[in-house]
Amino acid sequence: xxxxxxxxxxxxxxxxxxxxxxxxxxxxxxxxxxxxxxxxxxxxxxxxxxxxxxxxxxxxxxxxxxxxxxxxxxxxxxxxxxxxxxxxxxxxxxxxxxxxxxxxxxxxxxxxxxxxxxxxxxxxxxxxxxxxxxxxxxxxxxxxxxxxxxxxxxxxxxxxxxxxxxxxxxxxxxxxxxxxxxxxxxxxxxxxxxxxxx
Amino acid sequence: xxxxxxxxxxxxxxxxxxxxxxxxxxxxxxxxxxxxxxxxxxxxxxxxxxxxxxxxxxxxxxxxxxxxxxxxxxxxxxxxxxxxxxxxxxxxxxxxxxxxxxxxxxxxxxxxxxxxxxxxxxxxxxxxxxxxxxxxxxxxxxxxxxxxxxxxxxxxxxxxxxxxxxxxxxxxxxxxxxxxxxxxxxxxxxxxxxxxxx
Numbered sequence: 001x002x003x004x005x006x007x008x009x010x011x012x013x014x015x016x017x018x019x020x021x022x023x024x025x026x027x028x029x030x031x032x033x034x035x036x037x038x039x040x041x042x043x044x045x046x047x048x049x050x051x052x053x054x055x056x057x058x059x060x061x062x063x064x065x066x067x068x069x070x071x072x073x074x075x076x077x078x079x080x081x082x083x084x085x086x087x088x089x090x091x092x093x094x095x096x097x098x099x100x101x102x103x104x105x106x107x108x109x110x111x112x113x114x115x116x117x118x119x120x121x122x123x124x125x126x127x128x129x130x131x132x133x134x135x136x137x138x139x140x141x142x143x144x145x146x147x148x149x150x151x152x153x154x155x156x157x158x159x160x161x162x163x164x165x166x167x168x169x170x171x172x173x174x175x176x177x178x179x180x181x182x183x184x185x186x187x188x189x190x191x192x193x194x195x196x197x198x
Numbered sequence: 199x200x201x202x203x204x205x206x207x208x209x210x211x212x213x214x215x216x217x218x219x220x221x222x223x224x225x226x227x228x229x230x231x232x233x234x235x236x237x238x239x240x241x242x243x244x245x246x247x248x249x250x251x252x253x254x255x256x257x258x259x260x261x262x263x264x265x266x267x268x269x270x271x272x273x274x275x276x277x278x279x280x281x282x283x284x285x286x287x288x289x290x291x292x293x294x295x296x297x298x299x300x301x302x303x304x305x306x307x308x309x310x311x312x313x314x315x316x317x318x319x320x321x322x323x324x325x326x327x328x329x330x331x332x333x334x335x336x337x338x339x340x341x342x343x344x345x346x347x348x349x350x351x352x353x354x355x356x357x358x359x360x361x362x363x364x365x366x367x368x369x370x371x372x373x374x375x376x377x378x379x380x381x382x383x384x385x386x387x388x389x390x391x392x393x394x395x396x
Contacts, residue, residue, distance in 0.1 A: 001293035003286070004263045010248035013241045018229050019222060026287060029248060031216050033261060034306075037249055043211045044246040050208035050231060051238045063231060065202045088201070089224060095199035108232075 007033065059130065061106040061123040063088050071095075071104060078102040083140040084127060084156060086110050086149065090142060102140075105130065110143055110152040119155055127156070131163050141169040145190070205231065257328065259304040259321040261286050269293075269302060276300040281338040282325060282354060284308050284347070288340060300338075303328065308341055308350040317353055325354070329361050339367040343388070 002008055007029055015025035032040055056062070057069035060082075066073065071091070081102025085091055091104050107122040130136065139160060143149035157167045172190035174183060183191070200206055205227055213223035230238055254260070255267035258280075264271065269289070279300025283289055289302050305320045329337065337358060341347035355365045370388035372381060381389070 001269070001290050003290075004252050004261050004267075006244070006248045006251040006263065007261055010244040013244040017226055019225065024217060027217065028215055030261075030286065032245060033248060033252065035249075040245060040249045044242045046204070046208040046211040047230060047238060047242040047245065050204045050227060051233075051235055053204040054202050054231065063202050063205055063228075065204065069202075071199070088228065092199050092201075 003029075057106075060104045061108060061126055062091060062104065063106075079135055080137045081140065082127070082130060082136055082138075083142050085142050086144060086152075094142060100140075102138075105139075107143075107152070110146075110148040111155060112148045122152070124156065124159065128159060131160060131165055136165060138166040138168060141167065143169070145170075145172050201227075255304075258302045259306060259324055260289060260302065277333055278335045279338065280325070280328060280334050280336075281340050283340050284342060284350075292340060298338075300336075303337075305341075305350070308344075308346040309353060310346045320350070322354065322357065326357060326361075329358060329363055334363060336364040336366060339365065341367070343368075343370050 003011060003026075010029045010032065011022075011025045014020055014028050015022055020028070032043070035043075054063050054065055055067075057064040057072050058067050059072040060069060062069040062071065064070075071077065078101045081100075082105050083094060083100060083102055084105045084107060085094070086107050086109060088106055091106065094100050094104075105123065105127045107124065107127070109117050109122055111117060111119055111122065127139075131139065139156070141153045141156060143153050153169050160167050171194055172187070173194050174180070174187065174191045180188075201209060201224075208227045208230065209220075209223045212218055212226050213220055218226070230241070233241075252261050252263055253265075255262040255270050256265050257270040258267060260267040260269065262268075269275065276299045279298075280303050281292060281298060281300055282303045282305055283292070284305050284307060286304055289304065292298050292302075303321065303325045305322065305325070307315050307320050309315060309317055309320065325337075328334065337354070339351045339354060341351050351367050358365050369392055370385070371392050372378070372385065372389045378386075
């Protein structure tokens with residue numbers, strides 16, 4: 001006893017998405033079967049259109065409808081600073097602070113040998129090109145504070161060294177509003193290491 | 199700062215699916231953007247085809263590619279028994295036991311006033327019709343052992359009463375292989391109530 005073939009196929013397709021196990025895939029598929037056909041069409045089209053109607057921003061590699069993403073298309077930002085991030089979502093997180101006024105560069109991942117992601121899979125060549133004309137004076141590395149993120153940060157620092165650009169990275173330390181005894185080992189070690197006079 | 203419009207739309211569509219919150223929807227959408235376009239096409243088509251290429255089995259209301267689902271199309275099953283279930287997945291669970299040889303009837307839900315599901319939203323009229331010609335002698339109610347499931351079972355028992363068909367429901371009691379002191383209150387009460395001589 002199996003699901004009808006098109007349903008089994010949908011379950012298989014959904015089950016290949018990250019974080020969706022076999023049971024979630026079944027539940028989603030049966031939910032989709034209960035949706036009105038026009039809603040199903042909207043979902044199906046949305047999947048396809050997101051891929052067809054977007055491209056990479058020619059400058060920062062962000063996902064964009066236009067050749068330049070809205071940030072890169074804004075001439076009023078600080079062209080001397082580039083903030084390198086691993087994921088387009090990180091751009092939104094930083095934009096929400098309203099504290100950063102430079103441009104971005106989306107690497108689309110971090111170096112991760114375990115997941116077969118080497119430097120050549122990231123948008124590093126594009127970053128190097130952007131830094132080469134002498135306008136950029138600082139690259140802020142805002143990569144995740146993990147082994148992979150750190151490795152990638154070191155790789156980029158070394159890559160940019162010949163250009164004599166200032167390369168900084170986000171501070172590591174205590175997150176705001178937490179208690180000391182809840183902080184994990186690595187966080188406390190970083191907080192000590194990055195301490196400064198007040 | 200927002201996601202590009204087609205991406206924002208995909209996130210919105212995915213976020214309307216059950217069990218997918220805003221962050222999962224973002225993660226799924228960005229994963230889909232990284233998939234090769236032919237894989238995206240497969241996913242998009244699978245969504246649409248599951249709806250377009252399936253219908254309800256004319257007899258038991260199961261999801262089916264043909265007019266009759268594989269179980270109903272099999273003439274060698276016991277036509278005197280119908281097992282009423284809430285969901286197509288329950289049919290697979292019962293089929294896996296290899297202990298049931300009758301036909302099924304998929305209600306597509308249980309009565310749930312909180313979720314605006316009344317008797318008229320379920321495939322009850324179809325069940326009544328199938329029971330009306332005198333062939334069926336027993337309807338086994340295999341609905342979930344919840345308040346909604348129980349309400350639905352009582353409703354069906356009352357509905358079938360004039361037909362003088364035997365209406366049974368799955369036993370409630372201790373699940374196999376568990377310990378007594380882990381059983382919840384309702385399970386223990388049921389197990390006592392359903393006890394029988396050995």
